[in-house]
């Protein structure tokens with residue numbers, strides 16, 4: 001009993017510190033997985049379930065936070081820089097410059113690499129346990145990186161993606177990065193949805209269906225623009241909804257238009273700034289980014305595992321009553 005408790009609290013402490021440093025928080029990642037799951041075709045959902053570890057029960061929401069939990073493991077060190085991307089000369093809010101150079105170990109590379117791996121192992125199914133575990137890791141990294149790339153501060157070099165930009169948050173102190181990873185989202189759920197994650201998810205799915213007028217274009221992407229010096233181009237070019245470069249460029253632009261505007265370490269960001277990012281004034285920006293991330297995650301997976309499916313239909317889906325086990329995950333994450 002004591003051992004279990006110790007392990008548990010160490011694990012949650014570790015999760016907390018990991019998510020505070022440089023990751024879309026557990027809540028954000030869990031949400032992107034829950035949203036994505038709503039858009040998987042039955043065939044894709046079945047494939048995902050077969051690939052994920054049994055303990056994940058086929059749920060992307062269980063799989064998405066994994067990549068933060070294993071950051072300190074030696075065999076995964078190669079992935080630690082692949083949660084974000086920095087481009088030289090970028091300096092929000094004055095100018096957002098995203099001149100990407102292939103060859104780096106960043107989130108753009110990570111998404112291409114993981115998609116290439118999943119695609120190849122779909123064409124030539126794994127036969128050894130080593131290959132099975134490469135595939136299991138690849139889908140979990142993929143689902144995580146796609147969340148990370150939709151957090152604007154994961155696409156900007158200034159102050160280590162805002163980690164070194166202190167802010168005030170009510171009576172506590174935080175930094176710009178943690179606020180975008182976690183604080184805005186959890187406060188939005190708490191204040192606007194009486195801390196009810198189901199209500200929050202219903203709202204996000206309903207808005208994806210009928211509020212965000214550009215939702216039908218979220219999966220548009222021109223694979224030709226992935227060409228350049230891209231070492232992964234040949235293996236990923238048939239995946240027509242994979243556009244990490246385009247996504248990163250759009251997210252980086254948000255650093256200038258929204259995230260870093262009138263930055264001040266003495267401003268209380270839980271006031272007017274929070275309200276702006278969670279209201280009609282910004283089209284409920286933080287909710288929109290979670291929705292985009294989930295819809296795109298599902299679209300790529302559908303392309304890989306259900307190539308017969310018609311193109312993803314992100315806006316056609318009604319709000320869905322989520323099974324209790326999904327909600328449990330989110331509630332647990334919220335309480336951490």
Ligand SMILES: *[C@@H]1O[C@H](CO)[C@@H](O)[C@H](O)[C@H]1NC(C)=O
Pocket residue numbers: 078105109110113114117134138
């Ligand atoms: C691609 O992913 C594999 C794991 O599947 C990793 O070992 C390798 O370092 C990655 N390559 C790059 C260039 O990031």
Ligand SMILES: *[C@@H]1O[C@H](CO)[C@@H](O)[C@H](O)[C@H]1NC(C)=O
Pocket residue numbers: 230231232234
């Ligand atoms: C991709 O395929 C083209 C045409 O088959 C070939 O010329 C090129 O060298 C390949 N690129 C890589 C990086 O493998």
Ligand SMILES: *[C@@H]1O[C@H](CO)[C@@H](O)[C@H](O)[C@H]1NC(C)=O
Pocket residue numbers: 191192274275278279280
């Ligand atoms: C959420 O709360 C903010 C104020 O904190 C408000 O501006 C916004 O309209 C609210 N949105 C919803 C959907 O309740």
